[in-house]
Amino acid sequence: MNKMHKEHTLTKNQQIIFDLIDKSSEPLKAYSILYNVQKKGIKAPLQVYRALDKLVEIGKIHKIESRNAFIACHNSSCQVAKATAFSICEICEKVTEISSAGLSKYLANFKDKDGMKYSKYNLEFFGLCKKCR
Amino acid sequence: MNKMHKEHTLTKNQQIIFDLIDKSSEPLKAYSILYNVQKKGIKAPLQVYRALDKLVEIGKIHKIESRNAFIACHNSSCQVAKATAFSICEICEKVTEISSAGLSKYLANFKDKDGMKYSKYNLEFFGLCKKCR
DNA sequence: ATATTAATGTTATATTATTACACAGTGTTA
DNA sequence: TAACACTGTGTAATAATATAACATTAATAT
Ligand SMILES: [Zn+2]
Ligand SMILES: [Zn+2]
Ligand SMILES: [Zn+2]
Ligand SMILES: [Zn+2]
Numbered sequence: 001m002n003k004m005h006k007e008h009t010l011t012k013n014q015q016i017i018f019d020l021i022d023k024s025s026e027p028l029k030a031y032s033i034l035y036n037v038q039k040k041g042i043k044a045p046l047q048v049y050r051a052l053d054k055l056v057e058i059g060k061i062h063k064i065e066s067r068n069a070f071i072a073c074h075n076s077s078c079q080v081a082k083a084t085a086f087s088i089c090e091i092c093e094k095v096t097e098i099s100s101a102g103l104s105k106y107l108a109n110f111k112d113k114d115g116m117k118y119s120k121y122n123l124e125f126f127g128l129c130k131k132c133r
Numbered sequence: 134m135n136k137m138h139k140e141h142t143l144t145k146n147q148q149i150i151f152d153l154i155d156k157s158s159e160p161l162k163a164y165s166i167l168y169n170v171q172k173k174g175i176k177a178p179l180q181v182y183r184a185l186d187k188l189v190e191i192g193k194i195h196k197i198e199s200r201n202a203f204i205a206c207h208n209s210s211c212q213v214a215k216a217t218a219f220s221i222c223e224i225c226e227k228v229t230e231i232s233s234a235g236l237s238k239y240l241a242n243f244k245d246k247d248g249m250k251y252s253k254y255n256l257e258f259f260g261l262c263k264k265c266r
Numbered sequence: 267a268t269a270t271t272a273a274t275g276t277t278a279t280a281t282t283a284t285t286a287c288a289c290a291g292t293g294t295t296a
Numbered sequence: 297t298a299a300c301a302c303t304g305t306g307t308a309a310t311a312a313t314a315t316a317a318c319a320t321t322a323a324t325a326t
Contacts, residue, residue: 011272011273011274011322012273012274013273013274014273029312029313030312030313030314031312031313043275043276044275044276044277045313045314045315046274046275046276046277046314046316047274047275047276049313049314049315050273050274051273054272054273065198065199065257066198066255068282068312068313068314082259087245087249087251096245098245100243100245100246103243106239107256107258110233110236110258112220112229112231112233112258113233114263116220116260116262116263117260118220118258118259118260119260120258120259120260121256121257121258121259122199122257122259123240123254123255123256123257124198124254124255124256125240125243125245125251125253125254126215126251126253126254126255127249127250127251127252127253129249130247130249144303144304144305145305146304146305147304162281162282163281163282163283164281164282176306176307177306177307177308178282178283178284179283179284179285179305179306179307179308180305180306180307182282182283182284183304183305187304201282201283201313
């Protein structure tokens with residue numbers, strides 16, 4: 001198989017699960033994923049969680065921690081820095097990945113009281129989306 | 134009664150669980166809390182989760198979403214705005230609440246592409262603490 | 267080839283959280 | 297007073313989320 005540059009070639013299970021998440025309009029939960037890929041031969045939770053772990057690790061998807069759900073990344077810079085930001089509508093649960101150069105720069109340069117810098121972070125904003133206001 | 138400055142009188146279960154979290158040096162998980170309060174008559178998970186929900190709601194504790202654990206708030210401004218930030222050591226799992234006027238001001242004023250502002254957010258920074266470096 | 271690493275398949279189990287229902291206390295209203 | 301709404305409690309059962317343990321196979325590197 002042709003392995004181009006730094007591209008991660010997904011395995012069969014990883015590809016099946018990534019495709020499902022990528023084409024979804026909303027974040028998907030692990031057991032919802034499991035249910036939807038059983039016809040493709042993925043039968044057990046662990047198969048799903050292993051693929052999810054790897055996809056998160058390589059930055060193809062992100063976990064929305066407050067919702068225990070997974071969303072595909074459409075922001076190529078995330079694949080380098082594990083620095084993510086999302087907006088979440090508290091009514092319709094719509095989740096959008098925020099890609100703001102200003103925000104990521106601010107957070108990447110943020111130092112706490114001890115002068116500590118953090119390259120990795122996860123930020124979740126909550127509010128009402130346009131529709132729900 | 135003045136709503137802005139209303140003191141929440143904790144119920145018995147809430148007080149027992151808050152005291153445990155408050156005196157803990159690390160975030161506590163729900164079932165660890167349950168185990169530790171059984172001698173005080175709290176026998177079921179639901180009793181713990183109900184108290185936790187209320188304590189989160191009134192800002193006495195926060196949930197560390199990436200760890201499914203709860204920590205007492207020592208930053209009085211959180212009780213007004215549900216805007217929280219933490220640093221988490223990826224080795225020893227030490228969690229510290231960040232209270233930075235600059236950070237909270239920046240995030241409270243942050244607008245996404247649609248001009249939307251969010252008063253509520255949760256930010257988790259990851260890295261290595263002083264000891265673990 | 268062989269050692270090594272990564273991924274898979276399967277079963278069982280652990281951990282985290284909620285539903286459903288009955289009931290008790292408190293304060294307000296009629 | 298009685299009726300009501302509201303909040304909290306106690307208990308059992310169950311749902312939802314995630315990992316442990318073990319055997320096996322595929323891909324990669326030396
Ligand atoms: Zn991303
Ligand atoms: Zn919405
Ligand atoms: Zn706080
Ligand atoms: Zn540490």
